[in-house]
Amino acid sequence: MTAERSFRKEVEQLRLGAGEEFWGEGILAVTKALLQSGVAYVGGYQGAPVSHLIDVLVDAEPLMDELGVHVETCSNEASAAAMLGASINYPLRGAVTWKSIVGTNVAADGLSNLASPGVMGGALIIVGTDYGEGASVIQERAMAMAMKSTIWLLDPRPELQKVVDITEQAFALSEATSAPVMMELRVRACHLQGSFTARDNVAPTVSTRAPLAEAAPFDYSHLAHPPVTFVQEKLKVSERLPAARRFIVEKGMNEVFEGEGGEIGIILQGGLYNGLLRRLQALDLGDAFGESRIPLLVLNVTHPLVPEQITDFCKDKDAVLVLEEGNPEFIELQVNTFARQAGLKTRILGKDVMPPAGEYIAEVLEEGLQAFLRETGVQGGGGRKGPSMADIRAEGGESLGQALPPRPPQFCTGCPERPVFSAIKILERDIGKVHIAADIGCHAFATFEPFSMGNSILGYGMSLASAAAVSPFQQRRSISIMGDGGFWHNGLATGVISALLNRGDAVLIIMQNGFTSATGQQAIPSSTLGRDGKPLAVDIEKTLVALGVPWVRTVRSYSVSVMVAALRAALTTPEKGLKVIIADGECQLVRQRRVRRETAANLKDGRRVAVERYGVDEDVCTGDHSCIRLSGCPSLTVKPNPDPLRNDPVATVVESCVGCGLCGEVAHAATLCPSFYRAERVRNAGAAERWLHRLRRRVIGWLQGGAAA
Numbered sequence: 203m204t205a206e207r208s209f210r211k212e213v214e215q216l217r218l219g220a221g222e223e224f225w226g227e228g229i230l231a232v233t234k235a236l237l238q239s240g241v242a243y244v245g246g247y248q249g250a251p252v253s254h255l256i257d258v259l260v261d262a263e264p265l266m267d268e269l270g271v272h273v274e275t276c277s278n279e280a281s282a283a284a285m286l287g288a289s290i291n292y293p294l295r296g297a298v299t300w301k302s303i304v305g306t307n308v309a310a311d312g313l314s315n316l317a318s319p320g321v322m323g324g325a326l327i328i329v330g331t332d333y334g335e336g337a338s339v340i341q342e343r344a345m346a347m348a349m350k351s352t353i354w355l356l357d358p359r360p361e362l363q364k365v366v367d368i369t370e371q372a373f374a375l376s377e378a379t380s381a382p383v384m385m386e387l388r389v390r391a392c393h394l395q396g397s398f399t400a401r402d403n404v405a406p407t408v409s410t411r412a413p414l415a416e417a418a419p420f421d422y423s424h425l426a427h428p429p430v431t432f433v434q435e436k437l438k439v440s441e442r443l444p445a446a447r448r449f450i451v452e453k454g455m456n457e458v459f460e461g462e463g464g465e466i467g468i469i470l471q472g473g474l475y476n477g478l479l480r481r482l483q484a485l486d487l488g489d490a491f492g493e494s495r496i497p498l499l500v501l502n503v504t505h506p507l508v509p510e511q512i513t514d515f516c517k518d519k520d521a522v523l524v525l526e527e528g529n530p531e532f533i534e535l536q537v538n539t540f541a542r543q544a545g546l547k548t549r550i551l552g553k554d555v556m557p558p559a560g561e562y563i564a565e566v567l568e569e570g571l572q573a574f575l576r577e578t579g580v581q582g583g584g585g586r587k588g589p590s591m592a593d594i595r596a597e598g599g600e601s602l603g604q605a606l607p608p609r610p611p612q613f614c615t616g617c618p619e620r621p622v623f624s625a626i627k628i629l630e631r632d633i634g635k636v637h638i639a640a641d642i643g644c645h646a647f648a649t650f651e652p653f654s655m656g657n658s659i660l661g662y663g664m665s666l667a668s669a670a671a672v673s674p675f676q677q678r679r680s681i682s683i684m685g686d687g688g689f690w691h692n693g694l695a696t697g698v699i700s701a702l703l704n705r706g707d708a709v710l711i712i713m714q715n716g717f718t719s720a721t722g723q724q725a726i727p728s729s730t731l732g733r734d735g736k737p738l739a740v741d742i743e744k745t746l747v748a749l750g751v752p753w754v755r756t757v758r759s760y761s762v763s764v765m766v767a768a769l770r771a772a773l774t775t776p777e778k779g780l781k782v783i784i785a786d787g788e789c790q791l792v793r794q795r796r797v798r799r800e801t802a803a804n805l806k807d808g809r810r811v812a813v814e815r816y817g818v819d820e821d822v823c824t825g826d827h828s829c830i831r832l833s834g835c836p837s838l839t840v841k842p843n844p845d846p847l848r849n850d851p852v853a854t855v856v857e858s859c860v861g862c863g864l865c866g867e868v869a870h871a872a873t874l875c876p877s878f879y880r881a882e883r884v885r886n887a888g889a890a891e892r893w894l895h896r897l898r899r900r901v902i903g904w905l906q907g908g909a910a911a
C-alpha cells in the first residue's frame with residue numbers, strides 16, 4: 203500500500219507475545235491491541251493521524267494471514283463504515299479507522315445504519331481527531347455523531363498501557379451492549395512514545411482460515427429498515443444505554459485520582475490528561491510522576507456519562523471544573539444537569555473560564571486553571587514551581603534572538619502539481635481571472651503565496667460538485683481542481699457523474715500523481731502498483747472516456763506550455779460539456795525516495811549516474827524575479843548581484859533543487875529572460891565522456907584566455 207516506505211520494525215512489534223515489552227507510538231500500540239483482542243477484520247481510509255494503523259497492517263500481511271485476519275484498504279470512509287456490517291449478523295470482531303471529521307462525515311450514513319440494529323460481534327471505529335493548532339480539522343464532531351447515533355465514545359488517557367486496555371475493553375463493551383464503539387485518538391495520543399506489556403495475539407475463532415460454513419439466517423430485526431428501526435430506536439435507550447453504563451462502572455473504564463481531596467475537582471476528557479498534568483505541575487498542583495493534588499475524574503468514556511459517577515465525584519465539592527474541547531459543551535451541560543437533578547449545590551465551571559472553542563493547548567489550560575482557582579477563591583496551590591508558558595515562549599524568542607518568520611506549508615521541491623498553478627497563472631494574464639474550486643490534498647498549498655488560488659474548498663473530492671452552481675453564472679468557465687485520491691474517494695460520483703447528468707460545462711483538472719500523497723503515499727485504484735506490488739488496472743482517462751466525458755486530455759504536468767495550451771482550449775472551446783485535463787506527474791516525494799535508492803545501488807556497482815540540476819546565469823538574469831513569482835519553487839531564491847553596477851539581487855538555484863525543470867519551463871512559457879540553464883552532474887563517467895569533458899574544458903579555457911587576451 204505504501205510507496206517505498208517500510209514498516210518492518212513496526213511489524214516485528216506486532217508479533218510480541220505475553221510479558222514482552224512493546225515500545226513505540228500510540229497508534230501502533232492500538233494496532234497491537236486489535237490483534238490481542240482477536241479482531242477478525244480491519245478496514246480504513248488513510249488520514250492523519252491514523253494512517254499508520256492500516257499501513258502497518260498491510261505490511262504485516264504474513265502475520266495477518268497466519269492469524270486469519272482480513273485487511274481491507276477502503277476506497278473511502280463510507281466503505282470502511284459499511285464493512286462493520288459484518289458484525290451485525292456474525293460473532294466477528296471488526297475495527298475500522300479514518301481521520302475525523304472528514305471521515306466521520308463521509309461515513310455518517312453507514313454509521314447510523316450500523317448503530318440502529320446494533321452488533322453481535324464487537325465493532326470498533328478508531329477516529330483520528332487531529333483538532334486544533336496545525337491540524338486541518340475544522341471542528342470536533344465525533345461527540346455529536348456518537349450522541350445522536352447511540353455509539354459509545356472513548357477518549358483514552360494518553361498512556362500506552364491505558365490506551366491498549368481501553369482498546370481491548372472497547373470490543374467487550376460493544377458486545378455487552380450490542381452497540382458500536384468509537385474511540386477518539388488525538389494527534390498527541392497517536393504519536394505518543396511509550397511502552398506497555400504485550401499479551402499474545404489472539405486468532406479469531408471465525409476467520410479467513412476458519413470460515414463459516416453457513417450464512418447467517420434471515421433475521422428481520424437485524425435490518426436497518428423501517429418499521430423495525432422504530433423498535434431499534436427504543437432499544438438504544440431502554441437496553442443498550444443502561445447496559446453501557448453498567449459495563450463502564452463494573453470494568454472501571456473511567457478513573458478517579460483522589461489527589462489531596464479538598465473542595466474543588468476537575469472532570470476532564472481522557473485525552474486532555476497529559477496536558478493538564480503538566481500544567482498542574484507548573485502551578486505546584488501536581489508532580490512530574492503524574493500525581494495531581496486536585497481530585498480528578500478522567501473520562502476515558504465521554505459518551506455515555508454515568509450520572510452516579512459524576513454526582514459521586516461532585517457531591518463533596520464546592521466547585522468542579524469541566525475540561526472539554528469543542529463546542530457546544532456537551533459534557534459540561536450533562537454534568538450540570540446530573541448535579542442539579544441530584545440536588546447538589548456544587549458549582550460547575552467550564553466554558554465560563556475556558557475558551558468556547560479551539561484546542562486546549564498548554565497556555566489555554568494554564569490560564570483556565572488559574573481563572574478557575576481565582577473564581578473559586580482557592581488560594582492553596584498556585585505557588586508556582588515551573589515556568590509559565592509565557593516565560594517559556596519568551597525564553598525561546600530570546601535564545602533565537604528574534605521571532606521566527608512564519609513558514610506556511612507548501613509544495614515539496616519539484617512537486618508535479620506546482621507547474622499546473624504556474625500554467626493557470628500564466629494563462630490568467632491573457633484571459634483574466636477564473637473561478638477556481640479547490641479541493642483537499644497537496645494541491646491546496648496553491649492557496650498560499652505565490653499562487654493564492656482557490657475560491658472555495660468544500661470537501662475531499664468535491665471541487666467539481668461545488669462549482670456546479672457557480673459555473674452557470676460566470677462568463678468564463680470555472681476550473682475545479684482535484685487530486686487522483688479525491689477523484690476516487692468522492693469526485694467521480696459527486697462531481698463527474700453529476701456533471702454528466704446535468705450536462706455541466708466546467709473544466710476539471712485531475713492531479714494524477716499516483717497516490718494519496720498528503721497522507722503518506724497510500725495506493726489508490728489508479729496507482730501503478732497495488733498494495734501487493736502487482737499492477738492495478740484502473741485508469742482515470744479510460745474511466746472518464748468510458749463514462750462518456752466528451753473532452754479529456756492527459757498532459758505531462760511539467761510541460762507548462764502544453765498545459766497552458768490545453769487549459770486555454772478547455773476554457774475557450776465552443777464545445778459544451780465537461781472538459782477534463784489529467785495533469786500527469788509522479789509525486790516528487792515518491793520519486794526522490796526511488797531515485798535515491800536506485801542512485802545508491804548504481805554508485806555501489808560502479809555504474810554511471812547522471813543527476814540533472816538547473817541554474818541561473820547571473821550575467822543574464824534581469825533581477826525582476828518573475829520566475830520566482832510564477833513557479834514558487836523553494837529552491838529558486840535570490841542572492842546579491844555580482845555586478846557592482848546593478849543593485850537588484852539575481853535569481854539563483856540552491857542545492858536542494860531536484861532538477862524537475864519547472865523553472866526553465868516557466869521561463870520559456872512566460873517568455874521570460876533566457877537565464878536558465880540545465881546541467882548534468884555525472885558520476886562514474888565512462889572513458890569517452892571523460893575525454894570529451896577534458897576537451898571541452900581545454901576549449902573553454904582557450905576561449906576564455908583568448909577573450910582575456
Ligand code: SF4
Binds near residue numbers: 616789
Ligand atoms: S507529497 Fe508529492 S504531491 Fe504532495 S506536495 Fe510533495 S511532491 Fe507534491
Ligand code: SF4
Binds near residue numbers: 856865866
Ligand atoms: S529550481 Fe527549478 S529545476 Fe530545481 S526544483 Fe526548483 S523548479 Fe525544479
